[in-house]
Amino acid sequence: xxxxxxxxxxxxxxxxxxxxxxxxxxxxxxxxxxxxxxxxxxxxxxxxxxxxxxxxxxxxxxxxxxxxxxxxxxxxxxxxxxxxxxxxxxxxxxxxxxxxxxxxxxxxxxxxxxxxxxxxxxxxxxxxxxxxxxxxxxxxxxxxxxxxxxxxxxxxxxxxxxxxxxxxxxxxxxxxxxxxxxxxxxxxxxxxxxxxxxxxxxxxxxxxxxxxxxxxxxxxxxxxxxxxxxxxxxxxxxxxxxxxxxxxxxxxxxxxxxxxxxxxxxxxxxx
Numbered sequence: 657x658x659x660x661x662x663x664x665x666x667x668x669x670x671x672x673x674x675x676x677x678x679x680x681x682x683x684x685x686x687x688x689x690x691x692x693x694x695x696x697x698x699x700x701x702x703x704x705x706x707x708x709x710x711x712x713x714x715x716x717x718x719x720x721x722x723x724x725x726x727x728x729x730x731x732x733x734x735x736x737x738x739x740x741x742x743x744x745x746x747x748x749x750x751x752x753x754x755x756x757x758x759x760x761x762x763x764x765x766x767x768x769x770x771x772x773x774x775x776x777x778x779x780x781x782x783x784x785x786x787x788x789x790x791x792x793x794x795x796x797x798x799x800x801x802x803x804x805x806x807x808x809x810x811x812x813x814x815x816x817x818x819x820x821x822x823x824x825x826x827x828x829x830x831x832x833x834x835x836x837x838x839x840x841x842x843x844x845x846x847x848x849x850x851x852x853x854x855x856x857x858x859x860x861x862x863x864x865x866x867x868x869x870x871x872x873x874x875x876x877x878x879x880x881x882x883x884x885x886x887x888x889x890x891x892x893x894x895x896x897x898x899x900x901x902x903x904x905x906x907x908x909x910x911x912x913x914x915x916x917x918x919x920x921x922x923x924x925x926x927x
Contacts, residue, residue: 657688657689657690657691658687658688658689658690658691658696658873658874659690659691659696660691660692660696660699660700662873662874663690663696663697663700663873664700664703664704666871666872666873666878667700667701667704667705667873667878668704669871670810670869670871670878670880671869672704672705672808672810672880674704674705674706675706676705676805676806676807676808677705677706677707677708677709677783677786677802677805677806677807677808678705678707678708678709678802678807678808678809678810678880679708679709679710679711679798679799679802679807679808679809679810679820679821679883680701680708680709680710680758680762680810680812681710681711681756681809681810681811681812681814681818681819681820682697682756682758682759682810682811682812682813682814683756683812683813683814683876684697684756684757684758684813685813686812686813686814686875686876686877687812687813687873687874687875687876688874688875688876689874690874694757694758694761695761697758697812698758698761698762698765702781706782707780707781707782707783708762708780708781708782708783709778709779709780709781709783709786709787709798709799709802709807710755710758710759710762710763710778710779710780711751711755711759711776711777711778711820712751712755712759712760712762712763712770712777712778712779713751713752713754713755713775713776713777714743714745714749714750714751714752714774714775714777715752715754715775716741716742716743716749716752717742717743717744717745717749717774717775717838717839717840718735718738718742718775718836718837718838718839719735719739719742719837719838719839719844720732720733720734720735720738720739720837721733721735721837724835725835727913727916727917728834728835728913729834729852729909729910729911729912729913729914730834730836730909731909742839743839744839744840744841745772745774745775745777745838745839745840746841747770747772750763751763751777751779756814758812759779762779762781763779765779765781767781767782768780768781769781769783769784769787770787771787771788771790771798773790773792773795773838773847774838774839774840774845774847775795775836775838775847775850776795776796776847776850777790778790778798780798783798783801783802785801786798786801786802786805789801792845792846792847792848793848793849794849795847795849795850796820796823796824796827796849796851799820799821799824799883800824802883803821803824803883803884803887806882806884807882807883808880808881808882808883809821809880809881809882809883809886810878810879810880811878811879811880812876812878813875813876813877813878815857815858816854816857816858816860816861816864817854817855817857817858818854819854819857819860820851821883821886821887822854822857822860822886822890822901823851823852823854824887825886825887825890825891825894826851826852826894826901827849827851828887828891829890829891829892829893829894829895829898830894830895830898831852831894831898831914832852832913832914832917833848833849833850833851833852834849834850834851834852834910834913835847835848835850836850852902852910852911852913852914853902853903853905853908853910853911854903855903855905855908855911856901856902856903856904856911857901859900859901860890860901863889863890863893864881864885864886864889864890867881867882867885867886867889868880868881869881898914898917898918899914899915899918902914902915
């Protein structure tokens with residue numbers, strides 16, 4: 657059984673300066689058994705890092721309209737049942753289960769601040785400027801803020817498919833993003849620059865492995881990489897090949913939408 661001390665020793669092996677902000681993605685179960693569970697994991701993170709950001713996305717607020725912009729990676733009219741179950745976004749709406757129990761623990765921490773994006777909110781500790789940088793038009797701005805302040809990505813027992821920072825690299829490289837709609841108590845808000853599919857993101861490992869510091873804590877592989885190094889590596893690759901790191905699923909609406917646009921662009925250049 658892992659102890660608080662085991663976690664502290666493991667995190668310090670990563671040699672991240674406590675002053676550098678981190679964005680964390682975690683799977684509690686990947687560690688095996690931790691004495692004290694998520695409370696212990698969270699406490700070890702707070703003891704090691706001075707400022708922490710995590711996604712607290714709420715997909716349950718999404719509304720699928722009957723019609724909308726073309727080639728938007730969505731099946732319009734398919735949400736009749738889900739729309740009826742959609743929830744209003746509020747600051748105390750729990751993060752989606754896909755975010756993990758650590759994200760929800762961070763969200764509910766008394767000193768945490770959460771952004772108010774109806775779908776893609778973030779929670780941060782000692783990061784008010786990063787949180788307040790977000791807008792409907794720029795949902796991934798908190799990650800850009802971390803990049804500008806020497807931030808790092810911390811993956812705790814999870815792979816690159818949950819690495820939200822890659823989505824910002826995609827957008828900065830010029831890859832298309834999407835529009836989604838989020839339910840609030842005042843209105844249904846149009847949310848531009850919604851990211852694409854992440855199911856192909858494990859393909860980046862080949863390019864990032866030499867830049868990634870890793871250690872093992874219990875059964876979990878812990879990885880850290882600076883956001884600036886991730887951007888410097890991946891942005892040129894995506895600029896050169898707009899299909900890089902897409903998933904291979906035949907019916908993925910978002911990846912197929914990107915492929916469609918890429919083909920149109922190629923046809924225009926040929927003509």
